[in-house]
Amino acid sequence: MATSPTIATQGYTSTDPELAAIDASVRWPVMACFLTAVHWMVVGTFFLVYASSLAHPQDTFPILGLFVSLSDNFSMFTYGRIWPAAVDTLVYGWATTGGLGLAIWILARTCRTPVRSPATLMTAIVFWNLGIATGLIGIFLGDSNSVELLEFPAYAAWTLWLSYVLFAVWAVVTWLGRRPGHDHVAQSWLLVALFSFPWLFGGGSVLLDGKPLAGSGVIQELISAWYVHGLYTLWFAPLGLALLYYLIPKMSGLPIRYGTKTQAAFWTWIIFAPWTAVHDLVGGPFPAETVTTGLVLSGLIFLPVALIGMNLVGTAFAAEEKHGHHGGIVFPFLTLSAVCFVLAGIAEQILSIRSANELLRFTMFRECNFFLWLYGFFSFGLFGAIYYIVPRLLDFSWRSSALIRAHYYFSLYGILLVIAMVGFGSVVQGETLESPDPLVTITIADQNALNFHIASTVCISLIAIGSGIFALHLGWMLLNCINIRVRANRLASEILHEPYEPEGPAGASPAPGTAAAKKEVAA
């Protein structure tokens, strides 16, 4: 199924010459982001499966004996290092790096300006990735802070922050230079994301990294909760939503349903959603007023979630109906992402009910939430976007629709099963942990939760297989693309040195990489 002529010669660049020029100008930075992101996704998913399998006793699967004895005897492999390494790789390496790629692309496109100074961007991306690598090494060598999502030691955190600032300067310049009259609702989401990240990450790192404010006591945990939930609600959510608000109408050709509600959805989200931070504070040693106020505000999260759901899920379903066959191969990723956003919103809504929070507070519901946000909502959006964007940047198509389908179904069932398992498991675990019977111990709670842990490891492996297929497919596509380009170039130079042949297909101007040159190769 490899390189049939249609695949090699069909044009994938945008038919709008202006957009095509913009895509060409962001090609290298965006590809750099996507490729490094996918690399981190593979690494992070591997860590995640490893860590997840350590969370149940060594006698569950035979092969676990090896994992467990590694983790017992070498500090590098202990659960308390693998797990944060997995989460941070996925959050910063995969989602944030990919998100930066998205941000570049959407910003350039919606501002209708080609990128100025791609070298700045490339520098930022290189240092960003170095920062992540240093941070991971730091965690494995025992420099972790154990502050959730800020585990990277200070030296790595600063590298990340500085590279981000470099990126942000570029973004602001691009945005200021936007062509007037091209405002797009995706831009507001994007701007919130772009501004919130340095604010959150800077604030969190200054206050918590390395030497947490000594003597500040529980304030540290307030800052940490503010940071973690800020990252989800003001960084990942807006980035993913910018993507969905941009791509869903574009790919489906339908306007956003209930389009007049987009503004309301935007403002209610950024006002209420960050207060989900108090979900981590209920019952803890904090001022009761903070928690109560926070629960009231975060309890209103159903407003933006409903509005955004109407906008995005509504449009996506309408599009699937209109186009049949789920609207194509790539589009279902976006639908799934939008649906997972609503599910994540519902999970947050549940946690803002005090009694539900008390039940689920310390259970694996937290993992369920993490999977919904990061794997469900954000990753699926990013997968869809990569499937959509990369052919437009490289003018080269994906190699096999079967592989895309396989990726989709592995991820779909993986994520749905994880959520079902972990969600249900967290209720079982919570019922035991919060049981009024004084004879119930943590050992019993762990026993009751055990099967759900095992099930979730299996389902995470499903997702991992899907992600592996995706990574291999991307690699295959790139190799093919490079291969064909190289051959086309060689051919083009041969043709150039041959006597002029007016009627030859590549005779006119066989510049490297043009459709004509590729036709030659394919023929």
Added chain:
Amino acid sequence: MISPLTTRGFLLLIGGVFLFTWFGLVVLPWIYLGHLAPIQDEGSSDITPWDASGAAHQGEHIYAADGCVYCHTQQVRPANSGADIIRGWGTAKDESDDKAPPIIRRTYPRDYIWQGQVFLGNSREGADLSNVAERFTDAASLYRYLYDPYILNPHSSMPAYRFLFIERKISGLPSQDALALTGDDAPPAGYEIVPSDEARSLVAYLLSLKKNYHLPDEKGPVPAPPDKS
């Protein structure tokens, strides 16, 4: 997008929302809790809570580096919010008086003022450790537990921390704090297993974790002790 706002209005508004959240979640509680001081006991120079030893503070770093916080909490919620008290995680022996009933209470912000880093935690794969020093009263038992938690529960998901210990040849007399290990765990003859410096400070830290004092923050009725019959 920005209609009906101007660009500047839009950015200001976003900044305002960010500050509002920051103020409500961090600054206000900070004003409220940032200056908590220990309580001076009447008629003595003692203060509660007291600061832990330097070794215990060192142990915080090991606790952080090895990620105990991903499975253990250190917060006891009040009796009307969750079952922490019923699980016995808020129970400590009142050492001031042998006949006094145990101290059973939630944790308060003031309990944490001396800690360099606070590990309240968000996951209870394992027990709450706010009062772990009440259940493990000596270092030897903790070393033993960290070295091989499967002895107490063969299906435990508590990881072993063997890398915090050193196996070495006995020269002269065996060390005082060599682990008393039997069965599969026992070192070969002529060898002994001793805690590393990291294990020592980690255990010093764990032994500092107990809330066996009263605080003026306690209001309302003292909860009844859990009935373990």
